[in-house]
Amino acid sequence: MSSSAAPAAPAPLRTVVHKFGGTSVADAERYRHVAQLLLARDEDVQVAVVSAMKGVTDALIELAGLASSGRAEWRERWHELRARHRGAAVALLGERAGTTLEWLDGQFDGLSDILAALAVIGELPREALDRVQGLGEVCSARLLGDHLAALGEDCAVLDARQVLVVERSDLGVVVDWETSARRLAEWRAGHPQRRVVVTGFVARDRDDRVTTLGRNGSDYSGAIFAALYEAAELHIWTDVDGVLSADPRVVPEAVQLESLSYDEACELAYFGAKVVHPQTMSPAIERGLPIIIRNTFQPAHPGTRITSARDVSGPVKGLTLSPDLAVLNLEGTGLIGVPGTAERVFAALRDARVSVVMISQGSSEHSICCVVRSAEAERAQSALLGAFAHELAIGQVQRVQLTGGVSVLAAVGDGMAGQPGVAARLFESLARARVNILAIAQGSSERNISVAIDSADATRALRAAHAGFWLSPLTFSIGVIGPGNVGAALIEQLRAAQPQLLGKANLDLRLRAIASRGRLLLDERGIGDDWRQRLAASTLSTDLDRFTAHLTAAHLPHALIIDCSASAEVADRYADWLAAGIHVVTPNKQAGAGPLPRFEAIREAAASSGARFRYEATVGAGLPVISTMRDLLDTGDTVTGIEGIFSGTLAWLFNKYDGSAVFSQLVAQARAMGYTEPDPRDDLSGTDVARKLVILAREAGRPLALEDVQVESLVPESLRQASVEDFMARLQEVDAAFAQRLQRAAAAGNVLRYVARLDGEGRASVGLVELPRAHAFANLRLTDNVVQFTTRRYCDNPLIVQGPGAGPEVTAAGVFADLLRVAAGQGARL
Numbered sequence: 001m002s003s004s005a006a007p008a009a010p011a012p013l014r015t016v017v018h019k020f021g022g023t024s025v026a027d028a029e030r031y032r033h034v035a036q037l038l039l040a041r042d043e044d045v046q047v048a049v050v051s052a053m054k055g056v057t058d059a060l061i062e063l064a065g066l067a068s069s070g071r072a073e074w075r076e077r078w079h080e081l082r083a084r085h086r087g088a089a090v091a092l093l094g095e096r097a098g099t100t101l102e103w104l105d106g107q108f109d110g111l112s113d114i115l116a117a118l119a120v121i122g123e124l125p126r127e128a129l130d131r132v133q134g135l136g137e138v139c140s141a142r143l144l145g146d147h148l149a150a151l152g153e154d155c156a157v158l159d160a161r162q163v164l165v166v167e168r169s170d171l172g173v174v175v176d177w178e179t180s181a182r183r184l185a186e187w188r189a190g191h192p193q194r195r196v197v198v199t200g201f202v203a204r205d206r207d208d209r210v211t212t213l214g215r216n217g218s219d220y221s222g223a224i225f226a227a228l229y230e231a232a233e234l235h236i237w238t239d240v241d242g243v244l245s246a247d248p249r250v251v252p253e254a255v256q257l258e259s260l261s262y263d264e265a266c267e268l269a270y271f272g273a274k275v276v277h278p279q280t281m282s283p284a285i286e287r288g289l290p291i292i293i294r295n296t297f298q299p300a301h302p303g304t305r306i307t308s309a310r311d312v313s314g315p316v317k318g319l320t321l322s323p324d325l326a327v328l329n330l331e332g333t334g335l336i337g338v339p340g341t342a343e344r345v346f347a348a349l350r351d352a353r354v355s356v357v358m359i360s361q362g363s364s365e366h367s368i369c370c371v372v373r374s375a376e377a378e379r380a381q382s383a384l385l386g387a388f389a390h391e392l393a394i395g396q397v398q399r400v401q402l403t404g405g406v407s408v409l410a411a412v413g414d415g416m417a418g419q420p421g422v423a424a425r426l427f428e429s430l431a432r433a434r435v436n437i438l439a440i441a442q443g444s445s446e447r448n449i450s451v452a453i454d455s456a457d458a459t460r461a462l463r464a465a466h467a468g469f470w471l472s473p474l475t476f477s478i479g480v481i482g483p484g485n486v487g488a489a490l491i492e493q494l495r496a497a498q499p500q501l502l503g504k505a506n507l508d509l510r511l512r513a514i515a516s517r518g519r520l521l522l523d524e525r526g527i528g529d530d531w532r533q534r535l536a537a538s539t540l541s542t543d544l545d546r547f548t549a550h551l552t553a554a555h556l557p558h559a560l561i562i563d564c565s566a567s568a569e570v571a572d573r574y575a576d577w578l579a580a581g582i583h584v585v586t587p588n589k590q591a592g593a594g595p596l597p598r599f600e601a602i603r604e605a606a607a608s609s610g611a612r613f614r615y616e617a618t619v620g621a622g623l624p625v626i627s628t629m630r631d632l633l634d635t636g637d638t639v640t641g642i643e644g645i646f647s648g649t650l651a652w653l654f655n656k657y658d659g660s661a662v663f664s665q666l667v668a669q670a671r672a673m674g675y676t677e678p679d680p681r682d683d684l685s686g687t688d689v690a691r692k693l694v695i696l697a698r699e700a701g702r703p704l705a706l707e708d709v710q711v712e713s714l715v716p717e718s719l720r721q722a723s724v725e726d727f728m729a730r731l732q733e734v735d736a737a738f739a740q741r742l743q744r745a746a747a748a749g750n751v752l753r754y755v756a757r758l759d760g761e762g763r764a765s766v767g768l769v770e771l772p773r774a775h776a777f778a779n780l781r782l783t784d785n786v787v788q789f790t791t792r793r794y795c796d797n798p799l800i801v802q803g804p805g806a807g808p809e810v811t812a813a814g815v816f817a818d819l820l821r822v823a824a825g826q827g828a829r830l
């Protein structure tokens with residue numbers, strides 16, 4: 001045995017402070033859960049700081065207000081609140097509740113004495129309010145303490161009003177550390193227990209009056225006691241998995257942050273992310289104490305660790321929104337180059353006890369703008385009007401303007417410092433979501449960029465920015481009109497592609513509305529596989545105003561309507577939708593080929609709002625016809641001629657028509673195979689082909705109308721008015737004429753094809769023509785379409801786009817491709 005070894009120093013005691021918010025102690029069941037959570041942890045010293053039961057502080061403040069304004073219903077409320085506490089005690093402690101109930105009754109009797117006094121004096125002095133509103137924590141700590149004791153734990157309950165001494169000042173609540181530490185040491189001498197339950201929120205001031213740390217102050221209590229106890233860690237238990245990248249109530253896609261630096265947490269907390277109280281940080285930061293925000297409902301989840309360590313994985317960690325603000329703008333030519341203006345502004349605001357949330361001044365010095373709280377806005381405005389009365393009178397200052405209904409959106413992250421492009425990304429996301437920015441501020445720490453925006457845009461802005469920084473997917477609120485063949489195929493394609501787009505491209509295409517001719521199906525989160533049944537069972541009748549309102553009401557960054565109807569009334573709405581920033585994608589030819597004024601209004605609306613209008617699938621279904629031409633034009637080429645076969649039905653008919661069968665027989669066959677419209681005259685009349693030619697002509701820069709196209713209809717005059725059945729029965733009347741044309745063509749070595757043409761002079765025609773057997777158009781397969789562009793660059797050898805040009809699947813795919821192009825234009829990385 002060696003006697004030289006010094007006895008080992010006892011390992012320092014490990015103390016951990018746990019703070020439980022109101023949601024964690026909402027009722028007896030939750031207290032039980034908290035107790036189990038505490039008992040499962042083996043800390044040497046364990047301090048639990050508790051809030052009042054959820055809603056109790058609000059209820060107490062209401063009681064004080066009612067009593068002091070002489071409203072007799074305070075008694076009823078008081079009874080309810082007492083009953084809630086007694087109920088929790090009985091549920092928690094059962095037969096052992098006796099002493100707790102007596103104690104609670106004593107507390108509530110004391111409360112009713114104060115309230116009765118307030119009712120008499122008809123006023124609500126600060127100290128009385130503090131006494132009343134802090135009672136919830138006093139009761140809460142006792143309930144948890146008694147429950148732990150009933151479980152056989154030796155635990156002490158500390159009423160923080162006995163030890164914690166603070167001073168309230170303009171800068172908030174400052175702790176008197178010395179006195180508090182001394183009092184705590186005295187208290188601990190008489191209470192050596194391993195487990196201690198402490199009241200959050202409440203304290204005493206230097207004059208020994210009861211006070212509180214301000215709303216949500218229990219987090220601060222947690223940090224203060226962590227400091228006083230020299231704890232190793234502070235765990236703040238709440239009802240979410242930690243600090244999220246944004247308030248989950250506004251951005252449901254918000255993601256949990258594994259870690260934050262103190263600086264980041266302060267910026268986030270300051271700008272309204274309520275999960276941590278800003279002051280909480282100071283005692284912890286000074287001592288380098290880790291703060292862990294975690295979920296009482298998921299105790300196994302590691303939560304968010306807030307320490308001094310910086311992890312700069314991305315530029316922005318989180319975003320916050322502060323509501324209820326106003327912008328105050330002081331503007332004047334007389335301010336330019338005058339030193340001390342800012343000082344006078346802030347001095348005036350300080351004297352009026354207005355706190356300034358955000359400041360921005362352009363380098364022209366023509367105006368100074370600051371953001372203040374709504375409640376203080378008018379006071380702030382009169383302060384500035386007063387301070388600059390002279391300058392206003394002599395015209396050196398033109399105005400002191402107040403804009404209410406403002407929110408501040410802040411993007412926060414240590415990784416922003418020195419990284420170019422962060423502000424651009426923020427502004428771009430906001431611009432794409434059509435959010436107007438009223439003022440901008442970035443501190444030189446570069447850890448926070450703040451923008452003031454109209455509160456009406458706030459939710460959309462937060463979601464757009466959140467998606468813009470890839471913190472959540474880029475989300476589109478999508479509505480489909482006309483779930484017929486193409487519409488239904490599109491919905492299926494969309495549903496099938498959704499998981500992949502979300503996983504790989506972080507793009508969330510959320511189908512939230514479907515309108516058929518008669519019915520409307522609306523859904524908040526996104527319509528699933530059962531859309532047919534749900535639409536069939538829907539009791540809402542179609543109302544496009546309602547459809548539109550639903551799409552935009554979600555405040556998702558982008559809304560997009562897919563019109564798969566063939567309706568002109570729907571096309572009448574495009575301009576309004578686009579003007580409102582809603583993108584429109586469609587295979588409906590009404591807009592592209594309809595009246596020119598409507599088409600121009602649509603284009604203007606799109607150009608001025610930035611919303612996109614795409615209709616690739618109107619020509620050649622899924623074939624890239626319009627986009628190919630746009631690429632040609634965008635790169636400086638000129639289209640001198642367009643020619644092609646734009647109808648799958650007519651392509652098939654004339655590919656087959658070699659004389660072995662009569663024409664009417666082929667039409668009947670095509671109809672039977674579903675290659676024609678239900679009324680084949682819709683195909684044979686050539687109007688549909690003419691519409692497609694008009695669309696291409698307009699894209700090529702020629703403002704053509706349908707009437708300008710010379711159309712050869714294959715339906716004889718005599719059959720135009722007949723019923724479909726009659727028409728089919730009598731179609732053989734045309735067989736002889738077609739046979740003759742075919743013979744004539746064959747004799748010259750040619751074939752017949754139904755061709756659309758736009759020439760260099762802008763002449764447009766569609767009709768049956770003879771082409772040499774070797775011509776490209778003479779050798780198409782089945783229902784293939786072909787479009788041939790002659791341009792300045794492609795003059796000797798035209799550019800040809802060819803392939804299947806009809807059918808619901810390929811048409812839907814063309815629409816889908818448009819949708820993805822719109823998404824890419826809004827920043828999706830496809």
Ligand code: ADP
Nearest residue numbers: 021022023238239242243244246247273274275
């Ligand atoms: P407690 O009762 O535990 O004190 P609070 O209601 O004060 O809880 O704070 C937790 C709530 O803060 C969460 O339920 C959440 O809705 C909200 N919250 C706001 N912003 C954020 C954010 N960025 N991260 C996490 N939660 C947030």
Ligand code: ASP
Nearest residue numbers: 051057201215216217218
């Ligand atoms: N109960 C107090 C409040 O609601 C303190 C807190 O819970 O943080 O403001």
Ligand code: MG
Nearest residue numbers: 021216219275
């Ligand atoms: Mg809280």
